[in-house]
Structures are given as C-alpha cells and as structure tokens.
Amino acid sequence: MHIHKAALASLALAAATAAPACAAAPWPVATVQAEQEDDSDLQSFADAIGKARIVALGEQTHGAREEYLLKTRLLKFLHQKMGFDVLLLESGFYDIARLAERVERGEKLDDIAPGNVFFMYANSAEGRGMLRYVDQQRALGRPMALGGIDSQHTGxxxxxxxxxxxxxxxxxxxxxxxxxxxxxxxxxxxxxxxxxxxxxxxxxxxxxxxxxxxxxxxxxxxxxxxxxxxxxxxxxxxxxxxxxxxxxxxxxxxxxxxQRDNQMGDNAIWLADRLYPGRKVVIWAHTVHVARGFQRTPAHLQAGEVMHRHWGQDYKVVQFSGAGGEILDFATMSKLPLPAIAPDSLEAALAAKAGGANAVLGLAGADAAGARPQFSYEYGTHSGARLGVNWDVLFFIRNITPVSMSR
Known part of the structure; x- marks a missing residue:
C-alpha cells in the first residue's frame, strides 16, 4: 500500500458513526501464536463469519508483528476449517496474475514475491509467514488460488x-x-x-x-x-x-x-465473481482499503465500500487494534510509537477485559462497548470508525511490536 498520510485524514464515513448497543456478553480470548492445534478459541470468530463468501483481513499499519501473526493464523483457519481457497492480496492485479502462473508451474511464492508482492508482505519475516503458508499448502495438495486487487501497478x-x-x-x-x-x-x-x-x-x-x-x-x-x-x-x-x-x-x-480504490474494488469483484465464481475468498489488505463505509467523495469510494455495496452481508471485514507499543513505519522504515489510547475508547474497554491476554476478540453487537469511539493507530489518525459499522470483527492486541525485515 502507498497512500499519503494526509489523505487518510480526509476520508469521510458514508455509514453511521455508532454501532447499536446491546446486552453485555463475554469476550472470548484468542492467541497470536503462529501455530496452535486447538482452534476452540476461534469458534466465536467462525460464528461471526457465518456463511459469508468473502472475508477481508485488514491491518492498520503494514508494520505490526502481532497483526501479521494473527492474520496468518486466521488465514489458516479460514482455509483449513471453513473452506476458503482463494487469496487476494493488496498487490498489483497484473503482477499477482503472472506470479500465480509461475506458482502453478511449481515455483514458490515466497521465492518470487520480492519486487512483485507489496514489499512489507514479501520482505518482512511476519509477512512471509503468509507466503510460506501458501507454498506449504500447495505442496500438500491443498492449494489456494491467488489474485492481486491493486490497480496501482508498481511491481x-x-x-x-x-x-x-x-x-x-x-x-x-x-x-x-x-x-x-x-x-x-x-x-x-x-x-x-x-x-x-x-x-x-x-x-x-x-x-x-x-x-x-x-x-x-x-x-x-x-x-x-x-x-x-x-x-x-x-x-x-x-x-x-x-x-x-x-x-x-x-x-x-x-x-x-x-480512482485507485474504486478500481481495486472492481478488480476484487471480477476476481471473486468472474475468475473464481462460487469459491470462498480471503482478501489480505490494509484496513483503509477494505473497511465498509469509507469514501473521499461520493464519486471516490474506498474499495471496501465498493465491495460491500456489491456483496452486502456476504462480505465480512476483520479489523485489528491495540493499546500501545511500536510498529515499523513502512514509509520511513523507522520504528513508530503508537499514541496513547483515549480513556473513553473501545480499546480502553477491551484492555480492561483482556487481563493478561495478548489478543481479545470483539464481535459486532457483542457488548455495549461497541458503541464507543474507536481509536485508530494509523499514524496517529483517528478515523471515527466503529465495530459493527465499518467492520464485523475486531481483534484487540494489548501490546504491538514492529515487524522484522528479513530480506
């Protein structure tokens, strides 16, 4: 993803700004371990996804280690337990199509990703976990089809x-x-x-x-x-x-x-509905691209709103947030501390519920806290977005640490 920081603040919200409050319910705890045999802690996640055919796994910075680890675990769960077998990446539409051809011929995605897959996915140790999972599953006879949604061709x-x-x-x-x-x-x-x-x-x-x-x-x-x-x-x-x-x-x-995001949404729809019709799809991209309700103007929608208008309830969005720590800023490649969360934010309520857990799963409508303002650590920008309005599931991570660049 390449987006000017100032442009993020200009995003308007097309949807309402508060999720409906309802009776309190327990918040199930999830881990961020890369491998875990027991997936019982993800049952609430599976229930939230339900029968949706398209699931978008967002990320707020491209540079948080725990986000990538948890996203990779969710990808494995969706693939192995829920039948999702198409993976669409925030990378060039043309570039990933050509890589997919080469993967079909036996090359490893992790080997050929540098320079063609978005560099934070291709070059960070944590992002490469996703690429290596795709390679591993293909070797085991359980391949995931690949596609790129980005209209910005930079590979x-x-x-x-x-x-x-x-x-x-x-x-x-x-x-x-x-x-x-x-x-x-x-x-x-x-x-x-x-x-x-x-x-x-x-x-x-x-x-x-x-x-x-x-x-x-x-x-x-x-x-x-x-x-x-x-x-x-x-x-x-x-x-x-x-x-x-x-x-x-x-x-x-x-x-x-x-027009980048309008076309990103169009590319995703073409891939899911035309090239891979009827198959269950995971989209791996920045939250600013996949969240519902984001637009710059009525004529300039973010991709998630394009997709939501097309797929409706068949489209689910997963978001991640945290209470503190550092990320690796992909624009400067320097460590960036996360600003302190506001005491009245949803993250503050989740931090209180988390106890010693590193990740807490929040479901839309599962708690009155869902109506609270939500903090965004995207370069200190507050988006005003809400659980239940702009995304369906929120994984709260108490302490964020930076990704490590492995090549």
Whole structure:
C-alpha cells in the first residue's frame, strides 16, 4: 500500500458513526501464536463469519508483528476449517496474475514475491509467514488460488513486461490497436505510471492516452458475463487496462480524482465473481482499503465500500487494534510509537477485559462497548470508525511490536 498520510485524514464515513448497543456478553480470548492445534478459541470468530463468501483481513499499519501473526493464523483457519481457497492480496492485479502462473508451474511464492508482492508482505519475516503458508499448502495438495486487487501497478513484472504482453495480445485480437502512432503514444505515456512517476504529461499527451485507453476498453471489455473468462484473456486485459487508467487518474490529479480504490474494488469483484465464481475468498489488505463505509467523495469510494455495496452481508471485514507499543513505519522504515489510547475508547474497554491476554476478540453487537469511539493507530489518525459499522470483527492486541525485515 502507498497512500499519503494526509489523505487518510480526509476520508469521510458514508455509514453511521455508532454501532447499536446491546446486552453485555463475554469476550472470548484468542492467541497470536503462529501455530496452535486447538482452534476452540476461534469458534466465536467462525460464528461471526457465518456463511459469508468473502472475508477481508485488514491491518492498520503494514508494520505490526502481532497483526501479521494473527492474520496468518486466521488465514489458516479460514482455509483449513471453513473452506476458503482463494487469496487476494493488496498487490498489483497484473503482477499477482503472472506470479500465480509461475506458482502453478511449481515455483514458490515466497521465492518470487520480492519486487512483485507489496514489499512489507514479501520482505518482512511476519509477512512471509503468509507466503510460506501458501507454498506449504500447495505442496500438500491443498492449494489456494491467488489474485492481486491493486490497480496501482508498481511491481517489477509490470514495469518490465505489462505493455509488451498487452501489445502481443492485441496483435492477435485487435491488431489495429497494437500498432501505429496511437499505440506508441499510449505506451510512452503509460510506462512512467508503471515506474510510479506522478508528474502529469502534457494535456495533449493525456488526451491521446485517454482516447486510446477508451478504444482498448471498448475492444477488451465487450465480452458478456455469461462465458467464464480465460485467466489472461480479453477480460483479464480489460481489468488491467482499467487499472492503468485508474492509476493515471489518481497520479495525474495528485489524488483529487482518486480512482485507485474504486478500481481495486472492481478488480476484487471480477476476481471473486468472474475468475473464481462460487469459491470462498480471503482478501489480505490494509484496513483503509477494505473497511465498509469509507469514501473521499461520493464519486471516490474506498474499495471496501465498493465491495460491500456489491456483496452486502456476504462480505465480512476483520479489523485489528491495540493499546500501545511500536510498529515499523513502512514509509520511513523507522520504528513508530503508537499514541496513547483515549480513556473513553473501545480499546480502553477491551484492555480492561483482556487481563493478561495478548489478543481479545470483539464481535459486532457483542457488548455495549461497541458503541464507543474507536481509536485508530494509523499514524496517529483517528478515523471515527466503529465495530459493527465499518467492520464485523475486531481483534484487540494489548501490546504491538514492529515487524522484522528479513530480506
């Protein structure tokens, strides 16, 4: 995830700001051990997920060790005990599709992730636990299908080959769009986006890019939904071109026309409903991308709100929070202390209930404390979000420690 800190504070809430209070109920305790044979402490979690087909595992900072350990344990539980067998990552849509091909051919995801999977997942010891679990399960004959939801293409594969492979595909399906001045101008303008260059090109270059992008979408996105898409056929390239278009809109407007998350939600929906229809899906991403109710403007939704509007109750969100400690700030790679929690916050109530436990599971509507203001340790920003409104399950971790970078 790459998002300006100032932009986080500008997120508005489309949903209500308080969860309904109800009768008090006990808070079941969960551990954050990477491996544990007895999953009885996760029964309340399983009950909260119920029959939902899509479960998003959020994270507030990308840099908390206990979040990754607990997320990996929840991933194992969802996969092995609840039948979830698709994993969608906050990483480039194109890059993960290409990695998935290589994994199918026998390469290990942990080996090929650096430079293509978001670097806090690919390079931290704790993030790599998730990658290694995917490799282990494939070796055992219990594979998880893979996909990337991010419309922001920053991986090495995108930089090196996305446009070349798109042109090669167009040569076989729409050769007029793969040749000539219009294609060359489109490619010259798109490549800097893949290099994460935010400087806008000239107005004429932007206009030519958008004109050719529109022609590409007309050609690639025309197939109806009845026929299942090929893994890297026209529908795949349609999503890729739409993603590059969204990246252009966000970068060239300095995020005033922020289309990244709208397209992230669209990518997730395409992967879950078109490429993997009927299968149960785990989404692994930052909470700011997967929570319900977040928007910048009515036209600029965060991905979680896009997905919630599409899937409704079939979409569940899991959040994590804490009472103190440190994280590794992915933007500066320095340790960042977490601000003190407010005494009237939900986290303060959970800390009192936790006793000596390191993680406490909060369920939407399980306690009157669910209506309390919730603290966000995302760089000290208070989001005003609520358990039961913006997410369905909250794991409270008493003390957060930083991830360790292993490569």
């Amino acid at each position: 090495a594969l995108s930089k090196a080959e996305l446009l070349t492979r798109l042109q090669a595909y167009l040569h076989t399906t729409a050769p007029a769009l793969a040749n000539g001045a219009a294609w060359r101008q489109y490619a010259r303008t798109a490549q800097p986006l893949l290099e994460m260059q935010r400087t806008p090109p000239s107005s004429a270059e932007q206009a030519a890019f958008r004109q050719h992008a529109a022609a590409l979408k007309d050609a690639l996105c025309a197939s109806g939904p009845a026929k299942p898409p090929e893994p890297q056929g026209a529908a795949f390239w349609c999503q890729t071109v739409k993603s590059v278009d969204a990246q252009a809109a966000s970068y060239w407007s300095a995020d005033h026309d922020y």
